[in-house]
Amino acid sequence: MDRKIYLDNAATTPVKPEVVEAMLPYFTERFGNPSSVYEFAAQNKSAVTAARETIAHALGAEPAEIYFTAGGTESDNWAIKETAEAYSQKGNHIITTKIEHHAVLHTCEYLEKHGYEVTYVNVDENGVVKLDELKKAIRPTTILISVMFANNEIGTIQPIKEIGEIAKENGILFHTDAVQAFGHVKIDVNEYHIDLLSASGHKINGPKGIGFLYIRKGLKLRSYIHGGAQERSRRAGTENVPAIVGFGKAVELAVATMDERMKKELELRDYLISHILAEVPYVRLNGHQKERLSNNANFSFQFIEGESLLIMLDMENICASSGSACTSGSLDPSHVLLAIGLPHEIAHGSLRLTLSDDITMDEIKYVIVKIKEIVEKLRSMSPLYED
Amino acid sequence: MDRKIYLDNAATTPVKPEVVEAMLPYFTERFGNPSSVYEFAAQNKSAVTAARETIAHALGAEPAEIYFTAGGTESDNWAIKETAEAYSQKGNHIITTKIEHHAVLHTCEYLEKHGYEVTYVNVDENGVVKLDELKKAIRPTTILISVMFANNEIGTIQPIKEIGEIAKENGILFHTDAVQAFGHVKIDVNEYHIDLLSASGHKINGPKGIGFLYIRKGLKLRSYIHGGAQERSRRAGTENVPAIVGFGKAVELAVATMDERMKKELELRDYLISHILAEVPYVRLNGHQKERLSNNANFSFQFIEGESLLIMLDMENICASSGSACTSGSLDPSHVLLAIGLPHEIAHGSLRLTLSDDITMDEIKYVIVKIKEIVEKLRSMSPLYED
Amino acid sequence: MYTEKVMDHFKNPRNVGEIENASGVGTVGNAKCGDIMRIYLDIDENEIIQDVKFKTFGCGAAVATSSMATELVKGKTVQEALAVTNKAVMEALDGLPPVKVHCSLLAEEAIHAALWDYAEKNGIKIDGLEKPKNDISEHEEEEEY
Amino acid sequence: MYTEKVMDHFKNPRNVGEIENASGVGTVGNAKCGDIMRIYLDIDENEIIQDVKFKTFGCGAAVATSSMATELVKGKTVQEALAVTNKAVMEALDGLPPVKVHCSLLAEEAIHAALWDYAEKNGIKIDGLEKPKNDISEHEEEEEY
């Protein structure tokens, strides 16, 4: 294949040309600071307002409930730390899961060092959070339940509505890290009883360095980034107008194409999964069979190691990942794969392929052939494999 | 004038075409997550490394001491809050000044609510921090001195080297908010004994939503944004590669043109200042006569109010500001102007003009004429003015 | 940020100036923002406002509301003038941004202060008019989240 | 992230495989990353390594260092092979990224383990060779700030 086959859309996505187009004027011409008095900059304020409206609309939220941040990670930090601070009178207990992104897990660990207590609820072998465990974990001091909408590694979609209902019944705030789900799955914050929701631009063909936190009206959360009066005094820092405009455009496109995109991705994904499972021995699919993101496939190939697999795929022009991108500098096996019960050495041999509607069926077929070849080659080199 | 005369470069600056050019490929083609294994994304890692080197070089720092953030505000929050946390064993006292940006002041106020003590040192009538007061404020429990390099409203440049020496002699960390100075003034972190330095891309013709924190090697500061292992595990969140590349380019250009640019700006600025002071009655220049940013002029016109002045200037195609941009939604007179001793009603009539080397002498002359006309008109409407 | 009507009254404010030997003069300041407005009324023996002038040290909205308020009271009776609220002024201007609502109060209060001065000078009592404060400051709203 | 030499040895690893009835076999695991390497040595009566093969379950660097290490010891005496350090292997590969240094230790240790096995089988003692651990794990560096 001449063309690079990019199958790492969960790590990041290319910015769509229409999005770049929408952003461009805001770099060089309409560059003004939207907080300024002069008309020239006031136009930028309306561009920000329009993006906020598009995003709010996509969630069934009000524009005043959307606060722009620098990305999903900041949104997660903000939601969790400032809920902890604002509601510390009520209690010091937080419930989350073992398979959250590090942006949530490390934030919770930080809070644990500062007097908070955190319960990390288990998931089943498909990566679905155990609702009975979650319910049992609730204490009178529980102030927050934080469960990701969809997992970034194995793609499992959580029963968010049920969790929202549990939270609501118990008078506990509910945060969801929807970085992987927003723009890929239909979300309604009211239907799902979501109080706080994190999302990020670069996962939906928008720019990097922009995200938002949805904060339900009435919540007492304060700022996490202190300073100027931007974002209604809740998130300081000169507004990143081009990125906000680009994010708005990306959301508009993602919403408009969602159904069609999902349909195409599902077809490709299911073909890929069924053929890999049928044609490669000693392989398992990680994550839920049905309740999974339409673009996610995650396999564990026994007896081989992920990085070698990735480099060999790269040599064949296929970009993929093993574990999450931001931990690929790390040597530990993925905490998500361990949480669904994989032993270390099998977790090591995992491969995540996250598609887009830009991929063709021919490319998927090529990928299947290459995976078979490479797995075979690596196994022949493995001291663990005796055939 | 047909052309918009943009005199609000302290609020934000246009992104230079060369900078946009440098960023563009990283949106659509080289969009990969630099933490990935495949070669295609590894190229992005080197682009980030190159930008880091350019920036480090501009400060006399090492690349490993530069941490990218989402802007000056985040850098200030990080520097101050995490120093407070990391060194809380040593003490709980911070020294800063009355004229810091809100990103520093509101962060300090936040810390005051959490058991820290903060001394806000006074400045003299030119906006220069009182060094004797600063020295006297030092306690055995002082862990941080945070003084901005140059003020965003009145342009006064602080005696940073002396402050750095005081901090060093007393074994106290020294942070400087150099958002207005970086790229405009020569800075050497070692010569000035700076331990922590904040800067922002959009103040030097780079993109918005990107900044950095310089952290001297050996400091024990932890992350402020928790999550993935980016930025050597100190600042989580997918790297904003296009913005980092653009920031690097902007720094490269700013450093290369600094001398020439300053020369031109000084000429324009001094012409503007001398003519306004000579031709308009009841006016004063705010900030230091000499120790000020080469592009900053700040006047107070007695008997008139800033917003009206700004709107009338806008009607003449002149973009300016009164107080800092991010507080222009606010009704309080600038805390900086009050700190240099202006009474409320005079602080209200202030005008900040911040130039760039893109401005011509003809434009400056036009601006002077218009200011004279408008000030006269507003005064004729003012109940405070009896001529 | 401002409507066209506001900008029109800001660019071409009506009734700027002073009235010598005015029947009533009122000056009020806004404690919230430090701005100041003065209204001069020329009221004839039939209690009709024959002329009105203003001077304002204040923001764009302050100038525009002064201008509009003077337009609204001109030719009216004292009682009619008293009924001109800041809401009426804002409506006539097609609205103001939320942070600028207090500016319109300045205009209402300045008219009241001028009417009070007129009443005092003439030893009369105007029904429904209370002694104006020197500094007005609206009820601080809770910061809205 | 890897040098050309590393990529070359990764793409075309030398000496992959097994040796039946090898003079010595050593298997080591890296406690840090969970990876495993096995080395087979064929040593003649003059203590010369006639042949060497490896199998690796590990990252790109592990494969490349296995390959390079086997190249470096092939044809050498036992004592010469013992002197092949992970540093020598890394140098021969034009370096490794810092997080991958430990992978090269795997190769060094696997050779040592195979030599130990050879010595035990033959009831000899090799000067300077210590009993290998099953799992190696380098001294944890302080996280560098």
Ligand SMILES: Cc1ncc(COP(=O)(O)O)c(C=O)c1O
């Ligand atoms: C589930 C999840 N949460 C949070 C993040 C962090 O988002 P960002 O890198 O935009 O800060 C990511 C992606 O990296 C993610 O997949």
Ligand SMILES: Cc1ncc(COP(=O)(O)O)c(C=O)c1O
């Ligand atoms: C002195 C100073 N510090 C901090 C900031 C905040 O920077 P940013 O808006 O990029 O977060 C600014 C500008 O807004 C500034 O002028």
Ligand code: FES
């Ligand atoms: S801000 Fe003072 S009158 Fe409008």
Ligand code: FES
């Ligand atoms: S990471 Fe395990 S051997 Fe390299």
